[in-house]
Ligand code: APR
């Protein structure tokens with residue numbers, strides 16, 4: 597596997613011309629935040645905003661709409677009735693943060709898979725995919741080792757004992773771009789493999805993966821190819837974690853703070 601610098605990946609991000617308007621900076625749709633897990637979709641949405649997406653739209657449980665827009669007024673919130681219309685105007689759908697696996701979640705999962713646009717699948721979207729495996733080259737899957745184990749029908753220990761083999765098997769089985777998370781995150785698309793050497797154990801905290809999902813979805817919305825978007829998201833996320841650990845301590849590596857640091861590190865592009 598290769599390891600490129602953050603600057604290398606930042607330079608792949610299309611520049612924002614002075615004539616940009618919100619539509620040209622990328623519209624994305626995030627789906628999740630089932631009961632008791634609103635925070636997950638909130639973190640993914642925040643990260644989409646702090647990494648430069650033009651319009652961040654969310655489909656979540658009806659009871660969460662008010663709280664979400666109050667917490668972050670830039671967000672546009674919808675319910676499942678609006679799915680077809682919002683999916684038609686989105687460049688990419690990110691699904692999974694706080695999704696759960698109940699009937700509501702299963703319906704959101706299937707209607708998303710029926711859409712012919714790029715997708716990012718995370719968390720319970722991966723657990724649902726593991727139950728009915730299929731291939732698609734137009735998606736990014738972001739499993740942590742436990743989710744990877746379910747996707748391959750094996751144990752977390754087996755995944756961790758040979759991560760390169762695991763990411764290859766995941767790509768062979770599911771297609772697309774696989775991001776195998778954890779210390780030394782791997783990104784693989786069937787041809788190129790990237791190893792991220794940044795990041796730290798302070799990032800082992802609930803919600804950190806949701807921030808990564810928002811960032812990768814945002815970079816796809818801004819026009820990057822899926823592999824570059826995944827590599828940039830992983831690198832920026834990990835370096836932001838290291839920045840916070842240096843400024844504070846590993847206990848200071850909090851997902852909502854990390855989302856804000858990502859926008860600072862975006863300026864490292866030449
Ligand atoms: N070193 C470097 N990076 C790390 C480390 C480490 N020791 N530990 C974690 N990370 C990074 C991972 O690479 C990944 O990007 O932090 C992120 C953690 O993501 P997740 O494991 O998905 O954690 P989380 O955000 O809590 O997941 C939220 O979704 O996956 C489900 O069941 C899970 O309910 C949970 C929810």
Ligand code: MG
Nearest residue numbers: 719740805806
């Ligand atoms: Mg997760």
